[in-house]
Amino acid sequence: MSEYSLSSTQREERTVRRKSRLFEFNQSIPFGSVLRLGFTAWFIFFGIWELAVLLKLTNAVLLPGPFTVLTSFVELFTAKNYLYDVGMSLFRIVVSFTLACMLAIPLGILMGTFRRVEAFFNPLVSAFRYLPAPSFIPLLLMWLGAGEAQKLALLFLGVVWFLITLIMDYAKSLPADFVNSALTLGGNRRQVLWTVVVPAMLPDILTAMRQMLAVSWTYLVIAEIVAASSGIGAMMMRAKRFVHIDEIMAGIITIGLLGLVFDILLRRLRRMLFPYLDSE
Template sequence: MSGFRAAVWDSFDFKQPVAPGIKLMLGVTAWLAFVLAWHFAATGEGTSSPLFPGPLQVLESLRELFFEREFSADVLASLKRIGISFALAVALAVPLGVLMGAFPLVAAFFNPLVSAFRYLPAPAFIPLLLMWLGTGDEQKIALLVLGVVWFLITLVSDVVRQVPTDFIETSKTLGGSRRVILWTVVVPAALPGIVDTCRQMLAVSWTYLVIAEIVAATDGIGAMMMRARRFVYVDDIMAGIVVIGALGLLCDLAFRGVHWLAFPYLRQRGK
C-alpha cells in the first residue's frame, strides 16, 4: 500500500501521465466512495425517505424493470433514437465543419447562422416539432439532432483549423490541388480530433434524451421515468438515471476503443 501511495504521489504533478493501474484504482475508489456516501445519506437516521431511495432499493428496482416489466424494450427504443439522431447530426455537421475549418470563406458565410442557432435551446423547438412532425419518433429524433448539431459543427471546424499550416503549404508546393489537399492532408490530420469531438458530443445527445421522450412518448427510458413520476416511484426514476449513465459510459468506451484502434500512430507517439 505504501508503494501505491508513493506512486500516486509521484503522479501528482502538472501534466504528469498516470499509470493505467493507478487510474483504474482511483476510478474504482471514486465510485465506491460515491455509492457509500449515497447509501449512508439515504439510510441515515432522520434522512430515510421514500423520496430518496438508497442504492439497494434502486438495484432492486432495476431487477424488477428488466425481469418483470420489459424495460429492455424501452432501452432499445432509446438506443435507436440516440443512434439515428446522432448519425444524422454527424452526417450534417462533419462535412460542413470540415469545410468551415479549411476555408475561411465558407466559415464567413455559415458562422453567423451556426453561432445564432447554437444559443437557441433545443427544447424551445418542441411545439414547432410537434406541429410539423407529430408525436412519433420523427419529432424526438429531430429534437436530438437540434440539441447537438450546431455545437458539433463548431467543434469540428475548430479541430480542422488546428491542422498545421505547414502541412498545407508543403502540399501546395508539391502541386496538390484544393480537393487533393483537403482529402489527403487536412481530413486525415484532423480525423483523430473529429472522432474525439464526436465522442464528447454523444454525451450531450444523451442529456437530451429524457427531454425528447417526455412529450407524447409511449416507450423509451424517459417515458418510463415520466410514468414513474405519476405514481411517485422515485426508485424507478433513479433506476432510469442509472441506466442512462451506464449506457452513456458504454458508448464513451466504444468511441475510445474506435479511437485507439483507428489511430495506432498516436499510441506510438505516447498520446
C-alpha cells in the first residue's frame, strides 16, 4: 500500500506515534519544555549538592551547601562592602575593554579592507596573539607597579589582538559587490568606507565585542588574584586566607552572573540597534 492511500485514522495514528517519541533527530520542541528541562538540570545539580552536604558525605568546611553560599551573599554585601569590589571589577572591565575597542575597531576594519594595511600589521598582530597575556604579568608589575594601570594593561593585552583579528576577518567577509555597487554608483574611497564598509560592519563589530568580553572576564580574575586589594578576585583571595569557601563560591557565581548579564545586554542592544537584520 502506498503512503497516499492510508486512511485518515491511519494517518492520525502515524502522527500520534511520531509525537510520542522522546528523542527525534533535529525535531524542535515547545518553549515550555525548553524551560522545564533547563530548570530541571539546575534543580538536580543543587539537589545533589545540598543532599551531599546534609548527609555529611563531604567536609562541610571545604564544601558548604548551596544555601550557605546564598546567605554569604547577604553577609558580603551588608558587612563586607562587596559592592565596592564588584564596582571595581566592573570599572576595570569597562575601561580596559573600551580602550581595546578604540584601537581594535578602526585597525581591524582597515586591515580587513585594505591589503596593504593587513600586510603591514598582521605579522605583528598574529605574533602577539600567540603570546599568553598572563606571561606579561611580571613585566607589567615591574613597569607599572601593582596599581590600576597594570591591571588595565593586562586586560587590554588579553583581548586586543583577538579583537583586531576577529574584526579583520569580519571585514574581509563583507560581500565585495557591496563595495563594487557603491563604486559604480560614483562613490569615492572615503564615501565607500563610511557609507558601506562601516555600516555593514557594525553588527559584526558588536558580535566580536560580545565574544571577546567573555574572555576579558577571564583575565580580570587573573589580574585580581595576582596583585589587588579590591575587586571580586581580591575578595576571593581574602576569603581563601580565612577559609571562607562560601564566599569564594559567591565570587565565582557573581562573575558568572555578570558575564551572563553583559551577554544578554549586548544581544538586546544588537536587536535594538539593527532591526533590519535577520534574527540571529
